[in-house]
Amino acid sequence: AMAHVIVKEDLYNRDFVATRTEGFSQYVESLEEKTPEWAAVITGVPAADIRRAARTYAKAGAAAMYWGMGISQSTHGTDNTLTLTNLALMCGHVGRPGTGLNPLRGQNNVQGCSDAGGLPNVYTTYQPVTDDDVRRKFEETWMAPLSGEPGLTVTEMVDGILTGQVHGWYVMGENPLMSEPNLRHAQHAVEQLEFFVAQDIFFNETNVYADVILPAASFAEKDGTFTNSDRRVQRCRAAVQPPGIARADWAIISDLARRCVRRLGKSSDSVTKRADRLIDQWSYPDASAVWEEMRQVTPDFYGITYERLEREGGVHWPCPSSDHPGTPYLFAEDFPSGRGKFWPVDYGTESELPNDDYPFILSTGRVLYHWHGGTMTRVSALDAIWPECTVELHPHDAARLGLETGDWVDLTSRRGTITARLLVTGRSPEGTVFIPFHFAEAAANVLTDNRLDERAKIPDYKVCGVRISSATAFPDYDGANTSLTDRGTIKDPVPV
Structure with a gap:
């Protein structure tokens, strides 16, 4: 609807659209019926506000979009993101300082994890596993054949356990039995695993099912790099030594790899020689050696050495050579495929919608004081501030149900039931229920x-x-008999 206004009022950047993009005319055709009045009925945002937002964004000399993970956490998440991309392209708010599309990652170094190839369909800096030349480069470096097929996401792995595609798990720094959707389904799958290794700094709900737990080092106990969401690579230095037998992730993985190679490399002389080479390759002296190997197979990292990071404090990739200054913002001159592409997007969803039996929409998210599954934040000081799950419900809905703040309620979907206390608040739109996802006792x-x-x-x-x-x-837990509004900061309005 914002795009509709920008087109109808001729506010789009004609020069940018003509010289840097493609598919605009087809995109404009798709907007004809997408009026602010149409959107107001769906969203509850007044049409006048939609028009004002469109004009403000389009007329700005420079404007940037930032959004959280909720944009992508739906069956139409890709379309959600494409609508934002379309807006940025039509206004020319790309490739200049103060502009751009900025999805905020969940926590520090999620960007770095993705950049390092921590996704099932790419190697480092998003080099696709389906590209024969790219794959060959990594095969030569790692001295092993690699599949040209993308791997599985975590949610797909859960299903893969039940279909016999997945037999073992190695989980690092993750708590899938809090973070996966449809937890009963995920728990049933994890119980079927033949072997399960967990590598973490704290014991969590998932680790209960692990056959082996490898104690890892926290961010303050290990050396390496972090990468911000703006692609700035920075050094991370250990402040203290890991406790007990805990070690840095790279050291655990390297040691495990060498042991596996020794076990597998005894069948013949030729295999033994290859195993010896692999053992040498896995013998990293420190984290900088891991980065150096990654740099050699990643053109975007070529110019980023530890020495340079120490000297300059941080470098934005792409940085293809030692004399390259780094790239503080992308797409200044062109896009990966040449021109930015407009994507017509239809309104609709494949999501599970309310019906007579399940009349409310549930949305999940965070409260200020906790993080995701609670592994890092369910500590006494933070629990004292926000100690339990609350079911946030609009006053009109609560009145119709005869409920009020502090009442214990059962919240039921097609997959299960949790029990928690109600918080009546105008923050939740009518017909919508919100709950945080931090609390194992009401997951x-x-x-x-x-x-x-x-x-x-x-x-x-x-x-x-x-x-x-x-x-x-x-x-039955501590505080369950205390009035909800006497517990921490739980009250209406909810603090933000």
């Missing part, structure tokens, strides 16, 4: 749907149908 993902965005393979955490009823039994 939000017991309720969520495990259907995926077919392109991005991201689960639908933000929409499913639920019903609310007075609880028939109450949890």
Whole structure:
């Protein structure tokens, strides 16, 4: 609807659209019926506000978009992101200082993890596994054949366990039995694993099922690099030594790899010689050696050495040579395929919607004081501030149900039920329930749907149908008998 206004009022950047983009005319045709009035009915945002936002964004000399993970956590997450891309392209808010599209990552170094190839379909800096030349380069470096087929996402791995495609798990720094959708399904799958290794700094709900737990080092106990969301690579230095037998992730992986190679390399002399070479390759002296290997197979990292990071404090990739200054913003001159492409997007969803049995929409997210599955934040000081899960419900909905703040309720979806206390607040739109996903005692993902965005393979955490009823039994934990509004900062309005 914002794009509709920008086109109708001739506010788009004609020069940028003509010289840097393609597909604009088809995109404009798709906007004809997408008026602010149409969008107001769907979103509840007044048409006048939509028009004002469109004009403000289009007329700005430079404007940048920032969004959280909720944009992509639905069956139509890719389309959500494409609509934002279309807006930036039509206004020319790309490739200049103060502009751009900026998806905010969940925590520090998620960007660095992705850049290092921590995704199932790419190697470092998004070199596709399906590219024969790219794959050959990595095969030569790693001295091993590599598949040309993309791997599985975590949610796909869960299903793969039950179909016999996946037999073992090696989980590092993750708590899938809090973070995966449809938790009962995920738990059932994990129970079928033949072998499960967990590598982490804290014991969590998933580690209960592990056959082996390898104690790892925290960010303050290891050396390496972090990469910000703006692609700035920076050094990370250990402040203290890891406790006990805990070690840095790279050291654990290297040691395990060498042991595997020794076990597998005893069948013949030729295999033994190859095993010896692999053992040498896995004998990294420190984290900088791992970075150096990654740099050699990653053109975008060629110019970023540890020495340079120490000297300059941080470098933005792409940085293809030692004399390259780095790239603080992308697409200044062109796009990866030459021109930026407009994508017509239809309104609609494959998400699970409310019906008579499940009349409310459930959306999940965070409160200020905790993080995701709570592994890092369910500590006494933070629990004292926000100690339990709350079911946020609009006052009109609460009145219709005869419920009020502090009542224990059962929240039920097609997949399960959790019990928590109600927080009546105007922050939740009518017909919508919000709960945080930090609390194992009322785990939000017991309720969520495990259907995926077919392109991005991201689960639908933000929409499913639920019903609310007075609880028939109450949890037994410290504070459960204390008034909800006397616990920490839980009150309306909710602090932000």
